[in-house]
Amino acid sequence: MSTPSLALRRAPDATAIIVMIALCGAWGFQQVAIKEANASIPPILQAGIRSLIATLLVWLWTRSRGVPLFQRDDTLPAGLLAGLLFGGEFVCIFFGLSLTTATRMAVFLYTAPCFTALGLHWFVAGERLARAQWCGIALAFCGMALAFADGFLHGNPNGASTWQGIAGDTLGVLAGLFWAATTVVVRASTLAHASASKTLFYQLAVSAVLLLALAAGVGQTHIGVVSPLAIASLAYQAIVVAFISYLTWFWLLTRYMASRLSVFSFLTPIFGVTFGVLLLGEHFTARFMIAAAMVLAGIALVNRPARRV
Template identity: 30%
Template sequence: MKPRDLFMALLIVTIWGANFTVIKLGLADIPPMLLAGLRYVFATLPAIFFIKRPNISWKYLALYGLTVGIGQFSCLFYALKIGMPAGIASIVLQAQPFFTVIFSAFLFKESLYRLQILGFAIAFTGLYLIGGDTSGVPLPLAAFLLTILAACFWSISNIVIRYSAIEATQKQEKLDMLAVVIWSSLLLPVPFFLLALLFNSPQELLSVVTNLKPSSLAAVLYLALGATVFACGMWNILLSKYSPTKIAPLSLLVPVTGLITANLVLGEQLSFWQTLGGIIIILALLVLNFKSLPWANAFKAK
């Protein structure tokens, strides 16, 4: 990989890792569902006028938006609002690959391999250590469970994308993930604003929007333009230039950058057992992605 592309990949995983801290900062002044809705407003406009709609049916766009948008981010944003630490959230959300493997095995009749089962066992050990220890950063049970549910919704969205890719292939086209993100985002602001009305009055929401602080606006723009449009767009460009086996493993750095950012900006300090749980989950991700890692070939039979 060229040094410039490697730098871009590291920048992207840093943006995605810091995403959790930025959400936490944004939630200081903006209710969770309103923040999510504003994120998708700015993620859609004006990008939708420049990016062609992906050639897949609207049902897949709607299902993707429902799962990765409404499902994942409503759970994640609310979890962070009620006390989920940003750093731990960046780790726990990485449970999504394990759910994805389970759903794929059920829906596509794919076999589970020993390495995958080992990865599951290691990951659940890490989740148990993080969720069961209260001596470090306070971790409300409801917030912890909502973050796991967010990971579950994210994994379901991966299944939707797989079906979408199959449909695109049948049309002899390649699925443009940035286009999927942008056009599915078009469907999300209104549902999020309706959800916001369940938690806050119209007057409260209007007051927040009309009195939006510069720091809050910066958080919204970061989530929409930085973490969504820029990071997703550049990630797709890298995937078009290099094999996924070279690019995908770099996403394992997201929880690392998430923890570092939460520590530097929010002052989050993890206990020994929470730290160990995080390391164990990252180890589980390495096991699950072993065949994709650069050094995997060294273990193949000669």
């Protein structure tokens, strides 16, 4: 896949905006799909199967387009690291959703853009944070602290103990950290010059091996009666999210300015909270709603395009 030069990348047009909104909706629904499938398929095993299916789909897609995946280009060490971090992210998401709600996970997970901005500031030249971005990070982290306080004061809305809920929330934050670390590795290593398909293949393939091995190691390989809804949820995660949406996102990055596309990231937790309330009947307090608004506002500030001077 050829990548246009930065000079050829443009601001999002109507098509890109519509596609980005659809992607954010798909990503926001992912937490609901995982939680539904968790009732039938152990979390870590579910995550491994998801990555395995998506790996096979990416491989078939690249073969059909003649995109090379296995030539030597010095990306293997960085690819393995990115895959391990990607796998760690989904260990935290899938296990965390067995302890906390999809609504809360959506907010904690999508603190990732703030962690990404910090990582890029420290490790990638030319990615220095402006004053507004520092303010956004501070606002998002204050919102995250308020959300944790809400969990302590009101207990776990997922039906388990308060401490289990806090553990689930913490895993959501760790998932955001892993996600951010994956992005920084991709941007700061030889993967920055690899094709999007190869970068995605590394993440999916390595995480599939890691997650399936971990599932076997911790005894999460037994599957009981699997409902049609669980199968549909797993298929959605593997085909729609891990394959179609990720490739679409990378395609957008080759044609449009990444800073302008990233502004839309605050929509994903909005979709996640909405789907959790409407489809799973989850509830949240006014304090948590304020905390979520602070996180969303912080993400918007972090991703605000730099002012031209």
